[in-house]
């Protein structure tokens with residue numbers, strides 16, 4: 001069921017721009033039944049680099065996808081992936097819990113979930129706002 005999502009994450013890592021770390025990452029997000037992909041994009045001014053997961057979230061939202069993540073796949077070219085803390089929080093913005101598929105360089109898939117990656121999370125519902133833009 002999530003095969004396409006996983007394949008899209010693996011395809012995205014081939015498009016990564018990672019000349020400084022050499023660590024290529026691809027992410028794919030399922031929103032409204034459609035898949036949105038992203039890769040890490042580094043910069044000569046290192047701190048401006050962007051992770052694959054956030055690239056994918058921003059691609060989805062920018063494309064007008066429903067603001068609700070159904071599932072995520074993250075693929076790496078070396079070892080096994082683990083999304084950074086910043087990306088866990090950005091994913092949390094669009095859902096409290098959904099499946100996350102971690103795809104190693106060897107193609108092995110480990111299924112976890114956002115709630116496991118980011119327990120007791122802070123999110124939009126933590127703020128006293130009724131309307132969201």
Ligand code: THU
Pocket residue numbers: 018021023024025039040041042049050051052053082083084087
């Ligand atoms: N990176 C990601 O794209 N996702 C993560 O979850 C971890 C780190 C990228 C950022 C940088 O381009 C490279 O991997 C090394 O940190």
